[in-house]
Amino acid sequence: MPRILRFLVQALGLPVPAVSYRANADADQTRHYSVTVLLNVTTGPTGEDLSFLGYQHGQPLAQAEVVGDGPLVLTVKAPNPDVAADYVFLIGNGNGADEYGRSWPSGVRAxxxxxVLRITAPDGRTLYLAVASDQLRPVDAPTNIVPLLGSSATNHL
Incomplete structure (x- = not known):
């Protein structure tokens, strides 16, 4: 499903079709990307959730993790970082698992x-992509990483 259509479907509150990224992977896609999802947990002065207005540098981000098991780093096979990001978006919305069978943790919002996605290429270079309403856009490395527990990104207190 094209990225823009996926975002529109999600914005309308409709379910994103369950599609495994592996079904679309070519046999020659041998590059493995490690991806960490940083969830925007920005709130307003009265506690309202402002995270879905888009990422601005300096906003607080919480690293996705499996509660009690540490940070979640997803490994996907893709021809380039953009496709890796698409695969992680699907996994992060409850559709499938990474190369090692890791799926999105329960209790953590989609x-x-x-x-922001922190994508590390096989050569060690790291790229940060912010999820926008119609695309992924490159951003500088985030500087305000906060704990996941107790944030608006999880229902665990």
Whole structure:
């Protein structure tokens, strides 16, 4: 499903079709990307959730993790970082698992507008992409990483 259509479907509150990224992977896609999802947990002065308005540098981000088991780093096979990001978006919305069978943790909200993906390429270079309403856009490395527990991105207190 094209990225823009996926975002529109999500914005309308409709379920994103369950599609495994592996079904679309070519046999020659041998590059493995490690991806960490940083969830935007920005709130307003009265506690309202502002995370879905899009990421702005300096906003607080919480690294997705499996509660009690540490940070979640997803490994996907893709021809380039953009496709890796698409695969992680699907996994982060409850559709499938990574190369090692890791799926999105229960109790952590889905990946959405305002979140940032930290993508590490096989050569060690790291790229940060913010999820916007119609695309992924490159951003500088985030500087305000906060704990996931107790944030608006999880229902665990």
């Amino acid at each position: 990946v959405s507008v305002g979140d």
